Amino acid sequence: MANQKPKAKGKSKPATKNYVRNKNQRSSSWIFWVIGIIALGIIFVLFVGNFGDKNDDSNNGSIDYKDQPYLGKESADVKVLEFGDYKCPVCKNFNETLFPEINKDLIQTGKIKFYFINYPFINVDSRRSAQFAETVYSELGNDSFWKFHELLYKKQPADHNAEKQDIFTEDFLVKTLAEATSEKDASKVKKAFDASNHDEDVKKDEALVSKLGVDSTPTLFVNGKRFEGGTYDDLKKRVEEASKGKN
Template sequence: MAKNNKNKKKEAKSSSAFIFWMIGLVAVFILAFIFLGNHSKQQEKTTTTKIDYSNQPYLGKESAPVSIIEFGDYKCPNCKNFTKDVVPIIQQELVDTGKAKFYFMNDSFINVDSTRSAKFAESVFQELGNDTFWKFHDLLYKKQPEDTKYEKMDVFTEAFLTDTLKEVASASDVDKVVKNFQSKKSDNAWQKDMDYAETLGVTGTPTIYVNGKKFEGQTIDDLKDMVEKASKGE
C-alpha cells in the first residue's frame, strides 16, 4: 500500500467480522476489527487531543452532547461493510435518539485513489453541504469494487468521481464541485483530518473515537456505555 506523503504509513491490511442479531426490539451487534499487518506507531498516544469539529460532515442533531468519529478510507473494504451494516445501527441507537453526533474523517492511506476520493468528497461538502456529502459518501462506498485486486489500482479517477456525483447532484452543482477540487480548495480540510489521525495514533480503518477517546469495545452496548459515560464527562 502506498505511503501517505505526510504520515508515511507502511503497507497495511485489515480484516473484520460483523455479527448482528436481534433481541426483542433492540439491535445488538458485534464489532470485531482485526487489523493484520498494520504498521504500529513507534510511540503510543497518551495525551488527550482536543478536536475541532467545526466544518466537518456529521449525522445527527447539533445539540447532541457526544461526538463519535469514524476514521475511514474510501478504498477500504471494511469501511464499506461498516458503512452498510454498522452505521445504520449506530444512527438508530445513538444518533436518532439525540445522544450523539456521528462524524466521518479521512485517514487516506491505501493508494492514490484514497486521497483523490477523500479530497473530492471534501469538495462536495464545501460546495453542496452536509446532506449531499452523505449521499455521495454512501454511494461511493456502494461503488467500491468487490474484487480486492482493485484495491491497489486507480479506480476512483476524477472522471469516475464526477460521474458518481452526477447521480445525486445537478449539472451546475457538479461543476462547482469539480472546480473546487481542481483548484485544491479541499486540500486543507483533508489535511486537517489526516493530522488528527496522526495525532490520535490511528493505525487502521475503520477506527472509532468517542469524544477523542478510542473505542475498544465489541458490541453496541459497549459503544452505548462509552457514549453514556462521555455525556457525563467521564
C-alpha cells in the first residue's frame, strides 16, 4: 500500500502529518484532525468525512459501557467514546494535542466520562496492543490502564513507515508498562497475558465498532451519537447539548 502524503489545508497550518485510516487500510481522501495555530493559542479542528449512512437516533441506551476504561467523575451524565488504534498516527496526534484540552475542559470539570474503545485493524501489533491494554486494565485497574495508554501513544514511532511494521512486540509492551507503572506490575501483567490475552474483550469492542458503523480512527461518539462537528468548540457545544438532554 502506498504511503499517503498529508494534504495542506491553508498556509498557516504546521507541517504535521495527519491522516485517517479506514477499515480497508486505504488512504483517506480527507484529513480528519488538523492543528491550526492562532495568536492566542491552539485551535484543534476536526474535519469529518462521509461515513455512509448516519443514524440520527441516540445509541446511548444500547451501548454497554460496563467494564470499559474511562476517565471522569461517576456523576458525569455525558459519555464520550473514542474509537482508536494504537498504531494509528492520527490517534497519536489526537491524544497528544486535542485530548489534553478535552481533559482540562470536559473531564476534570465533571462534564463527561471519556471512554476508549479498541478498533485494532492497522497491523498485527494493533491487536496485540489492544489485547495487552485489556490485560493491564483487568490486572491493574483503570489508573494504570490510562498511564499505559498515554505512554504507548507517545512511544508510537514518528516514521509512518512503522505503521505496517510489527513494532509493538510483547517485549516492547512489557517494557512500556514497566515505565508507566513498575517492574512488579509489568511482570504481573506479562504472566496474565501469557495465560490469557483477553481477546474476548477486544472482540467485544469490535462488536460495538460494527454495531455503530465505525470505519475509521479516531472516531468520537457523544452519548451514543457520532460527533460530526467541525471544531473543538463544536465538540464542547455538543457536550453541553447532550447534558441538557438534546439529541
